[in-house]
Every structure is written in structure tokens, then in C-alpha cells.
Amino acid sequence: MAVHVQDYLRMHKMPHIWCPGCGTGIALGAVVRAIHNVGYSRDEVIVITGIGCSARTNAIIDFNTFQTTHGRALSFATGFKLTRPEMKVVVITGDGDGAGIGGNHLIHTCRRNIDITTILINNSIYGMTGGQYSPLTPRGSYATTAPYGTVEPSFDICKLAEGAGATYVGRATAYHVTLLEQLVTKALKHEGFSLVEAITQCPIGYGRRNKMKSPTEMLKWQREHAVNVKAAAGMSPEQLEGKFLIGEFVNKTAPEYTKLYQKLIEDAQSKGAK
């Protein structure tokens, strides 16, 4: 059946509060279609967010939703999943919320391989809190806290998630919106911790300070700088200079946390109290 994001919206919350041309809405649209693709009813899905532009996603979508504290969406999600393992838990976070404020929670959630699907919307900036640079802001970019350009290198959050133990990792962009939908669909079906990074445009908080004024310009930048990991295999380091990879990076199986925990409880109960 055909799906439109409009069918999943809380209509009284529309139009939403994001700036004109913001990529967060594009990423959220792909997530909603992916949930629809997998065939979950809206009652078996909970979407948990933290703080920031990414966190406003769950104000407008009509699933079970829960907005938590800054960076702590994955911690609340871990507690929720352990209590209600039959629910499909989706976390939507951002580069500031998920990689900065909540970076520590992210690595430990990856390590546990708990069955949570995380979409990290990377707009290269702390948008809602005032345009500060984040751990994913590219080196040399301008931000309110880096008026002469940031000197810090940025994380590759997909490599970080892989290193920390995530069992499904992928990346797409707002421009590559159908790839994003495909990756999130696979991430939802995956048992274990999955992370999909969505590179999006922030024309107001980031673009205006970094010589990319229009959302169209920023989407074209994504088109021109993204290389699919399959195509990259046949390219030289010179050809890949200044580019970033998109596609599926990790897809492996490992014991899942809530199942291990349930088994631990059953084993302990069968032995009886000491």
C-alpha cells in the first residue's frame, strides 16, 4: 500500500518548527517510510529522542514517543527495551545530542548490542541550542563557538560505532533519501544495535556561516561528495580525497543484550534463591 508521511503525523502539530530547507524533516520522512515498510503497527513502535532539532521529530509523529534529557535517549531506551523487549525501540538523535553530550552512552549501547535502532541525524552543528560546533563538525568549519573556524578533527561516527560493537552500521544523506530509507529498513529488521547516520543540511545554523546559503546548494554538496562504499572499493585514495562514504558498512550477528539478560534471569531463577 502506498504510504505518505502525512498519514503518520500528528496533524495538530503541523506545520512543524524546523527552519526552511532543514534536512531533519527529510531524514524523518525516510524513517517513517522504513517503519511502514517493515510492517510494524504504530502501537508496537516507540520513538525516543533527547534534546535538539533531532529531538523535535517525535513531537510530530504519531507513534509512542518519549522525549528525554540531552544525550540520554539511548540510556532511557536501554531501560525501556529491557522492560518491554517485545517493543521496537527507535532512537532519533543528532550529532550534538548523540555524539557530543551523549557520546559515552552511545559507545556503551553499541558495546551491549541491545536491539535498538538509532538514527543519528548529522547536520554538522548544534542547531537549536545556538549554532555551537559539535564533535561531527568538519575541521575548519565556522560556528558560533568557532568564529575563526574549528581546529578540532571530527569523529567518523560510523567507524566509532563499529569499533564500539554495533552490529549494523550505515550512512546516507538527505539527498540520497531512498538509500536512507533502505538502510533504516534493514536496521529495523536487524537484531542487535543498529546505527544509521543521516547526513543532513542545516542551512540556517551551519550553511549561512559556511558559504552554503541555500538548502539546494547543501544537497548538491552531499550529492557531489558522497561515494557509495561499493564504488569506493574500486577507487584510488586520490579519487576519494575529500569525499565521504555512504552505504552499508557493518552487518553482522552477535548475542543480543535483552536475550542474554532474560536467559541470565531464567538460569538464576531455576537455581533458586541462595
Place this chain on the structure above:
Amino acid sequence: MAKYIIEVRKNWCKSCGICIDFCPKGVLGFDTEGKAAVLDLESCTGCMMCEYRCPDYAIKVEGSESNEAAS
């Protein structure tokens, strides 16, 4: 007769122009108020990219097979 129906919710549209700039067939343009508008429905191929890339969910394309296949 056009194969597809494109609905634009003008009160949700924030005039970013993404739908217009990335439509491969030039179906969309701005109206006099600066909102997205359907200018050439006959050329629409139902690729859905305007709906999928609209950050404001202001566009709905009905009758597209690519949307059926994806879901």
C-alpha cells in the same frame, strides 16, 4: 490526462525550493506567493523525489508505482 496527482499544502510549505530544484522534469515552480506549485503536471513521471525530499511534508504524489513498490 495526467497520470499522477500532486497535492501541495501551501500552509506547510516554507518556500525552500528543494522540490523545484531537484525535479528532473521541471514539474514544479513557485507561485506568486513564493510557495511550491504544480506548473506542468503532464510531465510528472511519479519519481516521488519531491515528496521524499520535502522537509515539510507539504507535497503528496498520488498514483505513483514507485511509491507502491517501495512500501
